Amino acid sequence: MKVWVTEFRDETLDEMLRGEGRGAPEFYAKCGTCQKPxxxxxxxxxxxxGPAMYCEDCIVKMHSQLPTHMVEMWSGGFFIPMPLNELAVEARIQLGHMPGTYCPKARFAHKDFVIIDTLGIRTVKLNFCGCDSRISNRQQLMRACLWPATSVDPQTCATFNAIRLFEVQNCLGKISSYDFIRSLELLSNNDGLRPTPDRRRAFRAITRQYRMSEMRKRAGTAHNNGGCKCTERGSLALPCRQCPQPGMNLVEDWDKVNWDEMEEDQRYKHFLWLSQDANFKLINRNVSTEARDPIVDDGSGYFCHRGEYSEHIRKHIDEDEISSCSGFQAMFLANTRRVKGLRVTGVGGVTCARHNMWRPNGLGDLQAGERHCNMDFLFFSAVLNFALMYLILSYDIACQFSQHIWERMTELPEQYHLHIDPSCVRWMVPNFHLPGHKKGCHSPFSFHWLWGAGRTHGETVEQNWEFLNGAAAATKLMGLGARFAVIRVGSADPSSGRFLRFIT
Incomplete structure (x- = not known):
C-alpha cells in the first residue's frame, strides 16, 4: 500500500478515467470486427x-448468445447504456435450436420476460420452440440453464450461475435473497431513472426449489423408480462417511461379532461419537401458517419427522424443564424468558462429535426451552435405523440427561427404541462445560478419562451452532416451510470440508 500510494495512485486513477471514455484511437477509430470507421x-x-469498439451490426451479432449483457453507445461525451432487446429486433433468444437459427413454429414469450443473472436483472425477448409439443416451456428453460420461477406460464427465470453465486454468498456471508436481488438491481441500473422489475419473491421461490432439487440429486432420488414420492426417512441428509456404517467401513457380519472377544485396540473403530445441545438464537416468530407455507418432505433431511415429534411433545406439555446439577439452573430458567410471540424458542440438534456432520433427523424445534421430551426424541431420532455397537453421547448436562433415559425411551414409538446393551452407551460432558459441574461429575463424565477418546472434546455441536447463528436474523421471520427448508439444507460449512450449503 505504501508503494501504491507514493508511486502509482495517480496512474491508477488515470486508467480508471480512461475506462470511462473510449480509450486510445486504435480502439475507437475502426470497428473491431468489420473495420467500419x-x-x-x-x-x-x-x-x-475488451476495450475495442464496434458498429451496431457487429455488437448485436457478437452478443447473440449473451442476452444478459448490457451494451453502451458513445454519445460524443459519454457512454449511454442500453439493453440489447431495445437495440435490435435480432437480439432475441431462441430456445430449442442451435445458436443463430430460429424456430419456424416459434412461440413468443411474455413481452416482459425477465432473466436474473450475475450481471443484473434483464428484460429480454425470448422465443419458445414449437416444433415438439411434448417439451414444455419449463423444460426448454431448464435445458438452457434457466430456472423458471413458476411452473405454469413462466415469465421470470434465473441463470444457474446466479443461483450458485447466491448459494455461496449466502453460505459464507449470510447474504439474504433480498440483499442479493437488491445488489443485482443496483448493478443493472443505479441511477433510479429506469427501475428494474421487482423479482425478489420470484427469486426466493427459485432458490428454494433449487436447493430441494439439489438435495435430491445428491441423494440419488432421480434414479429411484418411485421418484420423489418414495424418499426414505433422512435420506436427503449427507451421512458422515467416517461414522461406522455397514457396507462402507464395518466388517462383514459386524452385528454377529462378539464384543468381548474383539481385541481392545480395535473396538474404537466401532464407536459412534455424538454431540447434543440446544441453541436459543435460532428463534422463529409466529408468522404465516403451516397451511400457507407447508413443510415439504417432512423428515427426509436433517429435521426430525414433525408429525411424530409434535405428537410426542403433546404428551409432555406440562413437563418441567431439564434440571441441572450445578449453577446451570439460572440458564435454564432464562431459556423460557422473552418468548412472547414466538413459535420456536430455539433448536435442538445432534451432530457427529468428531467430524462435525449433523445427524439425519437430528434437528428439531424447541417450544418452551430445553426439555427432556424434546431432547429425548431428537437423540433417539438421530440414531434411528443406524448400526450401533458402542455409543458415546456428549451433552453439557449428560449427568442429568442419562438418568432414567431408558425408562423415558419406552414413551417413544417402538421404531425409536434402541436395541443396544446400556453398558455399551457412555454419557460424557464436553470439556469446556465440565468445569461448571460439581466435582462429582468431573471424573465419570470427562473425555480425558475415556478410553479411545483421543483428543475428542465433544464441543463440535457448538461449532456448528456458531456457523448457523449467522442466519438467525433471516430465519427469525420466515414461515414454517421456508425455515425448515433453509436450516435443513444449511447444516454445515462447505469451506470447512463439511460440504453442505446454507440459506435463503
Missing amino acids: DPLWRCARQTCL
Missing part, C-alpha cells in the same frame, strides 16, 4: 469484448 458501441463495463 467511427464505431459507437461496446460491451458495457467491457465485460466480454
Whole structure:
C-alpha cells in the first residue's frame, strides 16, 4: 500500500478515467470486427469484448448468445447504456435450436420476460420452440440453464450461475435473497431513472426449489423408480462417511461379532461419537401458517419427522424443564424468558462429535426451552435405523440427561427404541462445560478419562451452532416451510470440508 500510494495512485486513477471514455484511437477509430470507421458501441463495463469498439451490426451479432449483457453507445461525451432487446429486433433468444437459427413454429414469450443473472436483472425477448409439443416451456428453460420461477406460464427465470453465486454468498456471508436481488438491481441500473422489475419473491421461490432439487440429486432420488414420492426417512441428509456404517467401513457380519472377544485396540473403530445441545438464537416468530407455507418432505433431511415429534411433545406439555446439577439452573430458567410471540424458542440438534456432520433427523424445534421430551426424541431420532455397537453421547448436562433415559425411551414409538446393551452407551460432558459441574461429575463424565477418546472434546455441536447463528436474523421471520427448508439444507460449512450449503 505504501508503494501504491507514493508511486502509482495517480496512474491508477488515470486508467480508471480512461475506462470511462473510449480509450486510445486504435480502439475507437475502426470497428473491431468489420473495420467500419467511427464505431459507437461496446460491451458495457467491457465485460466480454475488451476495450475495442464496434458498429451496431457487429455488437448485436457478437452478443447473440449473451442476452444478459448490457451494451453502451458513445454519445460524443459519454457512454449511454442500453439493453440489447431495445437495440435490435435480432437480439432475441431462441430456445430449442442451435445458436443463430430460429424456430419456424416459434412461440413468443411474455413481452416482459425477465432473466436474473450475475450481471443484473434483464428484460429480454425470448422465443419458445414449437416444433415438439411434448417439451414444455419449463423444460426448454431448464435445458438452457434457466430456472423458471413458476411452473405454469413462466415469465421470470434465473441463470444457474446466479443461483450458485447466491448459494455461496449466502453460505459464507449470510447474504439474504433480498440483499442479493437488491445488489443485482443496483448493478443493472443505479441511477433510479429506469427501475428494474421487482423479482425478489420470484427469486426466493427459485432458490428454494433449487436447493430441494439439489438435495435430491445428491441423494440419488432421480434414479429411484418411485421418484420423489418414495424418499426414505433422512435420506436427503449427507451421512458422515467416517461414522461406522455397514457396507462402507464395518466388517462383514459386524452385528454377529462378539464384543468381548474383539481385541481392545480395535473396538474404537466401532464407536459412534455424538454431540447434543440446544441453541436459543435460532428463534422463529409466529408468522404465516403451516397451511400457507407447508413443510415439504417432512423428515427426509436433517429435521426430525414433525408429525411424530409434535405428537410426542403433546404428551409432555406440562413437563418441567431439564434440571441441572450445578449453577446451570439460572440458564435454564432464562431459556423460557422473552418468548412472547414466538413459535420456536430455539433448536435442538445432534451432530457427529468428531467430524462435525449433523445427524439425519437430528434437528428439531424447541417450544418452551430445553426439555427432556424434546431432547429425548431428537437423540433417539438421530440414531434411528443406524448400526450401533458402542455409543458415546456428549451433552453439557449428560449427568442429568442419562438418568432414567431408558425408562423415558419406552414413551417413544417402538421404531425409536434402541436395541443396544446400556453398558455399551457412555454419557460424557464436553470439556469446556465440565468445569461448571460439581466435582462429582468431573471424573465419570470427562473425555480425558475415556478410553479411545483421543483428543475428542465433544464441543463440535457448538461449532456448528456458531456457523448457523449467522442466519438467525433471516430465519427469525420466515414461515414454517421456508425455515425448515433453509436450516435443513444449511447444516454445515462447505469451506470447512463439511460440504453442505446454507440459506435463503
